[in-house]
Amino acid sequence: MSTDTQAFTGGFSDPVFQSQSVFRKLMDGMARPGSIHTVEHDAGQPDPLGAAAGAIALTLCDHDTPVWLSAGFAKSAVGEWIGFHSGATITREKAEARFAFAEPGVTPSSFGLFSLGTQEYPDRSTTLVIEVAGLSEGQSFTLSGPGILQSKTVEIAGLPEAFLRLWADNRPLFPRGVDVILTAGRSFLCLPRTTKIVA
Amino acid sequence: MTADLATYNFAYLDEQTKRMIRRAILKAIAIPGYQVPFASREMPMPYGWGTGGVQVTASIIGRQDVLKVIDQGADDTTNAVSIRAFFQKVADVAVTTHTKDATIIQTRHRIPEQKLTEDQVLVYQVPIPEPLRFLEPRETETRKMHALEEYGLMHVKLYEDIAQNGRISKTYAYPVKVDGRYVMDPSPTPKFDNPKMHMSDALQLFGAGREKRIYAVPPHTEVVSLDFEDYPFEIQTFEQDCALCGAHGVYLDEVVLDDRGGRMFVCSDTDHCEDRREHGHVGAMLAPNQEAAE
Amino acid sequence: MYVAVKGGEAAISNAHRLLADRRRGDRSLPSITIDQVAEQLGLAVDRVMAEASLYDRSLAALAVRQSRGDLIEAIFLLRAYRTTLPRFGNSVPLDTAAMQVERRVSATYKDLPGGQLLGPTFDYTHRLLDPSLLTDEEVDEPARKPASGEEVMRVSDILAHEGLIEADGDLPQDHEAGDLTREPMEFPMGRDLRLQALARGDEGFLLALGYSTQRGYGRNHPFVGEVRIGEVEVEMEVPELGFAVSLGRIRVTECQMVNQFKGSSKAPPQFTRGYGLVFGQSERKAMSMSLVDRALRADELGEDITAPAQDEEFVISHSDNVQATGFVEHLKLPHYVDFQAELAMVRKMRADIEAARAADRGENEMKDAAE
Numbered sequence: 001m002s003t004d005t006q007a008f009t010g011g012f013s014d015p016v017f018q019s020q021s022v023f024r025k026l027m028d029g030m031a032r033p034g035s036i037h038t039v040e041h042d043a044g045q046p047d048p049l050g051a052a053a054g055a056i057a058l059t060l061c062d063h064d065t066p067v068w069l070s071a072g073f074a075k076s077a078v079g080e081w082i083g084f085h086s087g088a089t090i091t092r093e094k095a096e097a098r099f100a101f102a103e104p105g106v107t108p109s110s111f112g113l114f115s116l117g118t119q120e121y122p123d124r125s126t127t128l129v130i131e132v133a134g135l136s137e138g139q140s141f142t143l144s145g146p147g148i149l150q151s152k153t154v155e156i157a158g159l160p161e162a163f164l165r166l167w168a169d170n171r172p173l174f175p176r177g178v179d180v181i182l183t184a185g186r187s188f189l190c191l192p193r194t195t196k197i198v199a
Numbered sequence: 200m201t202a203d204l205a206t207y208n209f210a211y212l213d214e215q216t217k218r219m220i221r222r223a224i225l226k227a228i229a230i231p232g233y234q235v236p237f238a239s240r241e242m243p244m245p246y247g248w249g250t251g252g253v254q255v256t257a258s259i260i261g262r263q264d265v266l267k268v269i270d271q272g273a274d275d276t277t278n279a280v281s282i283r284a285f286f287q288k289v290a291d292v293a294v295t296t297h298t299k300d301a302t303i304i305q306t307r308h309r310i311p312e313q314k315l316t317e318d319q320v321l322v323y324q325v326p327i328p329e330p331l332r333f334l335e336p337r338e339t340e341t342r343k344m345h346a347l348e349e350y351g352l353m354h355v356k357l358y359e360d361i362a363q364n365g366r367i368s369k370t371y372a373y374p375v376k377v378d379g380r381y382v383m384d385p386s387p388t389p390k391f392d393n394p395k396m397h398m399s400d401a402l403q404l405f406g407a408g409r410e411k412r413i414y415a416v417p418p419h420t421e422v423v424s425l426d427f428e429d430y431p432f433e434i435q436t437f438e439q440d441c442a443l444c445g446a447h448g449v450y451l452d453e454v455v456l457d458d459r460g461g462r463m464f465v466c467s468d469t470d471h472c473e474d475r476r477e478h479g480h481v482g483a484m485l486a487p488n489q490e491a492a493e
Numbered sequence: 494m495y496v497a498v499k500g501g502e503a504a505i506s507n508a509h510r511l512l513a514d515r516r517r518g519d520r521s522l523p524s525i526t527i528d529q530v531a532e533q534l535g536l537a538v539d540r541v542m543a544e545a546s547l548y549d550r551s552l553a554a555l556a557v558r559q560s561r562g563d564l565i566e567a568i569f570l571l572r573a574y575r576t577t578l579p580r581f582g583n584s585v586p587l588d589t590a591a592m593q594v595e596r597r598v599s600a601t602y603k604d605l606p607g608g609q610l611l612g613p614t615f616d617y618t619h620r621l622l623d624p625s626l627l628t629d630e631e632v633d634e635p636a637r638k639p640a641s642g643e644e645v646m647r648v649s650d651i652l653a654h655e656g657l658i659e660a661d662g663d664l665p666q667d668h669e670a671g672d673l674t675r676e677p678m679e680f681p682m683g684r685d686l687r688l689q690a691l692a693r694g695d696e697g698f699l700l701a702l703g704y705s706t707q708r709g710y711g712r713n714h715p716f717v718g719e720v721r722i723g724e725v726e727v728e729m730e731v732p733e734l735g736f737a738v739s740l741g742r743i744r745v746t747e748c749q750m751v752n753q754f755k756g757s758s759k760a761p762p763q764f765t766r767g768y769g770l771v772f773g774q775s776e777r778k779a780m781s782m783s784l785v786d787r788a789l790r791a792d793e794l795g796e797d798i799t800a801p802a803q804d805e806e807f808v809i810s811h812s813d814n815v816q817a818t819g820f821v822e823h824l825k826l827p828h829y830v831d832f833q834a835e836l837a838m839v840r841k842m843r844a845d846i847e848a849a850r851a852a853d854r855g856e857n858e859m860k861d862a863a864e
Contacts, residue, residue, distance in 0.1 A: 016209050020261045023221045027259060030228040031402040031417045032317075060225075062218050098222075119346040123226035123235045146231050146378050147417035149398075175380065179229045192229035192417075194378065207577060236677035243573040246819030248826065271830045278826055280501035308830045326823070337806055339680050364842060370834035389834040409816050411677055435837055453833055467830055 007080035010044020012058055022059040029181070029190035034143040034152040036135050039186045046077040048103055050131050052183040054081075057129075061099055063087040068097035068114075068126070070106045094126070102130045107160035111170050111178045122175035125193075133158025135184045145195040154189060156182060167197055210257040211289040216240055220258040220413070224404060227415035232377030233345070234328050234412040242408065249282055250408030252305045252324035256286065259320065259404075260303060265293045267301035272309035272450065272467035279307070298470050308371075310392040312449050312471040315401035317418065323386045325407035328414060330374040330384040350382050353425065361430055370435070376423045377416055385422075391434045391450045396422040439464040442484035444475035516561050530554035539744075539773025540564055544814065545571035546674065546693045547578075548743050548772050565695075569815045576674070583670060584729045585737050589747050589770075592723040594645045600717040601751060607645030612722060613774070648718035649749045649766065658751065658764040680806045681792070687809060691785060692771055694812030696778045702802040703784035711788045711800030714753035715767065722746045722774050746771050748779035752787050755794065765794060 012018040018041040025037040038052075045054025061067055067088045069079055078101070079090040091097055094113040102108065108128075117125035138157025144150070159182070170177045170193060177193035191197070208214065216238075223237040242250040260266065266286055270279035274296040282305065283294050295301050298311045307324040315321060331341040334352050344350065353374060360367050373390035377383045385393060386405060396403060396416060403416040416422060426432035440447045442463040449471065451464040463484060466472035476485070517524060531538055531554035541553040545568045553571055560566035596612025599605055611617075652658035662684065671686040678686075691699065706713055724744050728737040750767035767787025769779035788802040801807055811817065 016214060017262060019214070019218075020259075023217075024259060024261060027221075027224060027228070027402070030225050031415075060218060060222055062215060064219065065222070120342050121236075122230050122233060123223070125226075127225070146420040147228075149419040175230050175233055179225070194229065194231065194417075211577075213577065213579075236679065238674070238676050241569075241572040241576040241674070241815070245569070245822060246816045247821075247823030248819060250819075271827045275501045276827055277501045277505055280505060284502070284505075307826075308828070326820070338810075339806060365845065366842075368838055368842070370838045371831040387828075387831050389830055391834070409820055435834060437837075450830070451833070452829055453836065467833075 006046035006077040007084050010042075010046070010054070010081065011085045012041060012043060012055075014041075015058070018055075019059040022055045025188075026056065026059065026181070026190065029188065030147075030179070030192050032147045033145065033191055033195040034148065034154040034189055036154070036187055036189050039188070046081050048072060048076060049078045049081070049101070050183050051186045052188040053101055053129050053131055056181060056183070056188070057082050057088075057099070057101065058085055060127075061086040061088040063089070065098035066091040066093075066096045068092070068094050068100040070100075070102040070108075072103040072106065073101055097126050100126050100128045102128065104131045104133055104158055105160065106130075107162045108166065109162075111166050114178050116173060116176040116178060119176065122177070125176065125178055127179045127181065129181045129183055130160070131183050132156055133184065135182065135187045135189055139199070142198045143191075143195050144198075145192075147192070148195070157184075164197060164199060167191070171196060207289055209290055210260050210286070211243070212240065212254065212257045216254075217258045220254055223413045224255065224258065224415065227404070227413050228402070228417050230381075231416055231420055232375075232381030232383040232414060234407075234414045236411055237413050239408045239411040244281070244285070246409035247326060248278060249305070249307060249324040251406030251410075251413070252307070252322050252408075253282060253285070253406070254408055255322050255404050255406035255413060256303060256305050257290070259322075260286065260290055260292060262292065264302045265295050265300055267295050267298065267304045267470075268306075269304065269309060269311070269468075269470075270307040271452075272311070273469040275469065296470050297474070298468075308387055308389075309450070309467060310388060310395045312446075312466070312468045313474075314395075315399060317400045319401040321399075321401050321403045323388075323403065323405045325384065325386045325405045325412070326409075327372075328384055328405065328407040328410050328412040330372075330382050345381065348380065350376075353382060354427075357425060358427065361427070367426070367430060367432075373432075374425050376425060378420050379423075382425070383414065383416075383422075389435060389450060390424065390432075393422070393424045393432070394434065398422075437464060440482060441466045441472060441475075442482045444472045444480045444485075445482040446472065446475055446480070516559070525558060527551055527554045527558060530557050536774060537562070537564060537567075539775055540696060540778070541567045541571055543772040543775060543778060544568045544693050544695065545575060546689075546772075547571050547575040565814050565818050569818075572815060580675070582729060584727050584740065587725045587727065587745065587770075589721065589725055589745070590644075590647050590650070592645070592721060592725045592745075592747075593742075594721050594723040596723070597645055597719060597721040598717070599648050599719040601648060601719075602651075605646070605648065605651065607643055614776075645721070647721075647749065648751070652718070652751065652764060656761075656763065657754075659760075659766060661766075678809075680809075682805065682809065684786075684790070684793075687789060687805065688768065688770075688782075688786060690809045690812055691769070691782045694782070695814035695817070696775070696781070698812050698814070698817075699781035699785055700777060702788070702808060703781035705800065706784050706788050706802045711791070711803045713765075713767070713784070713787045715784055715787065716751045717780065718749040718751040718766075720746065720748045720776055720779065722776070744773055746773065746775050746779040748776070748783040750780070750783035750787055757795075765790070 022039055029035055029037050039055040043054035043058050065088050067082055067090055082088055083090060095115050100114060114126035117123060134157035136155050138155050141154055141156060143152045143154060174193060179193050180191040182189050220237055223235045227235045242253055244250060268279045268283040270276040286292055287294055298313045303320050305322040329341050331344055334356055335341050357367050371389045372384055372387040373393055375383050375385055375393060385396060398419055400418055402418055405414045424432040437451045441451060443465050446466055450467045452467045454463050454465055456462055531550045537557050538550055538553045541556055541564055542548050556567035556570040559570060597610045649658055671683060673686050673689055724742045726742055727740045729740055730737050748769035752765045752767055754762045754764045767783035769782030771778045785802055789805050791798050791803040
């Protein structure tokens with residue numbers, strides 16, 4: 001399929017209920033960091049966007065939420081697809097983006113170029129959706145913080161190497177900071193800015 | 200003109216509005232206790248009557264949900280009945296009065312007596328979300344105070360209260376600190392319910408429609424009622440047991456029986472009370488003979 | 494034997510049935526039609542459209558009838574419907590200079606191009622109850638004059654010609670008008686949002702605030718440059734067509750208040766403006782709005798903020814009558830859980846005082862006994 005046609009195909013077949021279902025998993029995921037959720041409904045997203053990332057885009061993005069894409073996504077049909085189905089504009093300015101989508105293996109040099117919100121309005125920060133090789137496999141990490149009873153161990157395969165360092169820089173900015181959703185195919189887990197991660 | 204008046208989306212709100220509220224909810228969970236501004240919509244019920252809670256519920260509810268709505272702890276208070284009927288009409292969802300069967304519980308002024316679970320969401324209706332509002336009426340000022348974590352004024356106010364009354368006389372909407380950072384208004388629940396917010400298994404969402412704010416307490420999160428070492432926080436206690444089910448250590452409503460000072464105390468949580476009675480618990484008023492119950 | 498109150502649902506449904514009965518009233522009288530409300534109670538319909546921010550005379554008339562004439566209730570009904578409507582885009586700014594004027598008065602000039610036009614006003618009616626309205630007497634056709642084609646130029650344009658009034662504001666090129674019904678409110682707010690809040694604000698509240706500025710609480714020396722009422726074209730740009738198409742005509746009331754002048758090192762002395770624009774015919778609202786708009790510009794114009802009408806957060810936070818009525822009236826909802834908490838606290842505090850007094854008395858008696 002050419003990139004042109006890919007952009008206009010897909011989307012939820014039953015947007016009202018499918019986006020509700022994806023949102024409830026996101027809400028539960030944000031409330032219980034590290035819990036792994038699986039998206040059931042097909043968003044028909046173009047390669048190389050993952051199924052969970054595609055469903056999240058359709059659930060949360062619209063013309064009020066500029067979206068930033070990593071280089072690999074930016075040169076694919078992903079931008080047009082998100083634009084066509086959600087109405088979101090694609091921006092090259094990280095600081096403008098309400099959502100950012102990154103393909104596997106891409107390491108952002110810093111979270112600081114994304115919007116971190118302000119001390120008065122810390123909610124005005126970017127949510128990063130980062131695709132990794134796998135969840136429930138790979139290296140173990142221990143999570144703690146609000147939403148987690150004592151601590152929780154998660155396995156993540158292919159987490160960018162610099163991630164932990166960037167996350168460690170993000171945490172002390174609280175209440176400012178980015179929030180992250182890690183996706184792997186149909187699965188995802190959430191890392192709100194309050195979560196502490198130890199390798 | 201009239202024919203197309205009554206076509207509303209599932210759960211009343213349009214999808215764009217739901218998305219906006221959903222984004223606000225996710226940020227609220229990520230910043231526990233912080234009030235996220237949102238573009239509250241005009242709802243078909245009055246401001247101050249639960250429009251914030253209704254918008255939150257409408258944005259999270261799905262076909263599989265079972266909804267419970269309480270006001271003052273009771274399922275049968277008129278406003279609770281009205282909100283429950285609204286969701287039956289616009290979302291066609293299952294409703295219940297049983298706390299344990301509900302997946303979403305929308306509440307005004309109480310937290311159910313029964314411990315909530317991981318599979319439940321508690322949605323609070325909030326009139327004034329700003330805990331500092333009674334100290335400072337200006338949003339521009341209170342926002343700065345939160346930004347700078349400048350809560351000294353709140354402590355001064357509570358201490359003045361002690362100086363004047365010998366105790367902190369605040370009995371409801373008692374301010375709490377969430378995860379050691381934001382001071383938050385728990386909505387006008389009696390302070391009796393504050394400890395239930397601490398390390399709750401359930402997600403707690405707060406919606407203030409008129410004031411256009413959403414905030415949240417994730418599960419397993421520290422919620423501490425503000426106090427002083429020499430004046431520790433304490434909750435209300437009742438000398439009586441529930442006259443209907445004999446429950447002790449629950450929040451009770453005072454019911455006036457006559458004009459000669461006759462009164463009785465009954466559970467404010469009506470489901471809790473009914474459930475206990477179904478399980479054979481009997482209070483003084485319902486005992487076959489008064490002595491047996493005493 | 495105590496039985497807990499039940500049957501909320503039945504009570505609500507019976508209350509609504511009684512409400513419907515009272516709304517209908519005496520069945521031997523014909524019920525009023527929506528057209529009758531729209532035609533004969535037109536100013537009530539105008540107010541509902543203005544404060545609901547929705548221009549639809551039939552729906553507003555329906556709301557007036559449904560609310561039994563309670564206009565704030567009618568505004569509420571229409572707003573709750575408005576929320577559910579899809580948004581197609583923004584119109585281009587109304588050109589009130591091109592208004593088909595039905596009424597136009599200026600207090601600042603004796604005569605001016607386009608003339609003074611009284612139009613359908615209550616002004617100069619002697620407020621004597623009119624017995625002819627008790628019956629359905631024939632009403633004369635209005636006197637009409639053919640359109641002169643003369644441009645009814647705006648007073649602000651006359652002053653602007655001489656550079657004697659401040660320019661019409663300067664928004665950035667790419668500024669998109671805000672909408673406080675779609676975005677969270679934030680203070681301080683832009684004048685566009687502020688004017689929107691005032692346009693849908695409660696007429697009585699704005700009237701009182703405007704009045705307060707005249708009595709010295711934030712005085713701004715107003716002159717009615719002009720008030721004009723009439724129909725204007727609403728147009729919308731259609732990108733595909735490359736030009737604006739007309740969506741229809743609406744009736745509006747516009748007030749341009751010309752206020753005290755001030756000079757600075759940068760600007761020579763000139764008059765300042767307060768602006769009011771509302772749906773339908775409502776001079777009272779448009780004039781009050783322009784007084785309050787001017788008062789709220791205190792900060793922008795470097796004036797001291799000393800009065801309620803100049804306080805943006807205070808004015809805008811309390812101007813919405815649907816919000817206000819909801820919150821004031823919510824006090825009648827049950828609050829017995831909180832009241833119980835207060836009751837127990839007051840009893841406890843009184844018991845403490847009694848106990849302390851008793852202890853004092855005891856000590857005194859012991860003292861007496863010892864002496």
